[in-house]
Amino acid sequence: MQRRHVRYRWDRIAALGSTLALLCLLLVAWISPDETDEVELALEHPGGTVASGPIKVPASFPKQQSDISDAKQEPYKEVENEVLPCSCNKGVLRLPKNPYKGHQHAARNLPNSFFVKNDAELRAGKSRGNLVDVTDGRGYHIAPLSHSHALLLPEVKSLLEDMGQAFADELVGTKSDGTVFRVTSLTRTAKQQARLGRRNYNAINGGSTHSYGASFDIAYTDRPNNDADCSTPTRAIQKVLKTFQKSGRILVIPEKNCMHITLRP
Ligand SMILES: [Zn+2]
Structure with missing residues (x-):
């Protein structure tokens, strides 16, 4: 009677052990910040390939946004007069x-x-001058925002302006002159962040860098017309990002739907 009892207990321990191991793996996957960031970003960019679920798109959102999943590198000639x-x-x-x-x-x-x-806190930061308004500038524009505010730390706004200038300079004299990169996300309150994510990972990981006014996302470059294809603007944005990253001014995470950029102190 007793012996049989002991044998059953080992079986249970083995089963419990493997269940715990599985739970640990699931927990690690669950709180991984990079993965969570990708989920947030996927939600932030409804036109992206990994977006899912019902997402509100502002009425003023550019028409081409709905075609973004097809907007890889080729189909421009097929859609007359539409600049993707x-x-x-x-x-x-x-x-x-x-x-x-x-x-x-x-x-x-x-x-x-x-x-x-x-x-x-957003308003308080703004009145102290710790967060400043960001509007379209040379080389870049701000997309209609549904999950963030067009505000940044002053130093991060300067970074954005410098990157815009560098990008525009790259295109001067080419057929792609006038192309601007599109900023799709700037400062999010923790509340906005929580609404984006499936879980409140702010409490676990100390928050998204978007909640510090320290980061912005670039998801597209927008050409003024169809005179040239995407190759020149794509090479230009790649060069700008690489130069700023190499010089130690920015940190970058290439995401499924955008490039996530944070200013370094
Ligand atoms: Zn981001």
Whole structure:
């Protein structure tokens, strides 16, 4: 009687052990910041290939947004008079990935950066001058935003302006002159971030770098017309990102739907 009892217990321990191991694996996958960031980004860019579920697109969103999943590199000639955007993500650009932990460390250590919990803190940061309005500039434009605010830390806004200038300079004298890169996400409050993610990973990992006003995403380059294909703007944005990354000014994560950029302190 007793012996049989012991044998059954070992069986149970083995079963329990493998269940625990499986749970640990699931937990690690669950809290992985990079994966979570990709989920957020997928939700942030509804036209992307990995987006799923019902997502509200603002009425003012450019018409071409709905065609983005087809907007790889070729079909422009087939759609007359319509200028499709050129993708700017890990599928088309070759850049080393800086780990997300480094982005978080940078975001926390930028001068006057703070974790923007909600709209009240956003307004307070704005009135202190720690967050500044961002509007379209040379070489870049801001997409209609549904999950973030067009605000950044002043130093990050300067970075964006410098990248815009560098990008526009690359295209001067080419058929692609006038192409601008599209910024699709800037500062998100923790509340907006939580609404984006399936789970509240802010509490676990210290927050998205978007909640510090330290990051922005570039998802496309937009050409003024169909005179030239995507090759020149794509090479130009790749060169700009690489130069800024190599010089130590930015950290980059190439994502499925965009390039995630964080200023280094
Ligand atoms: Zn991002």
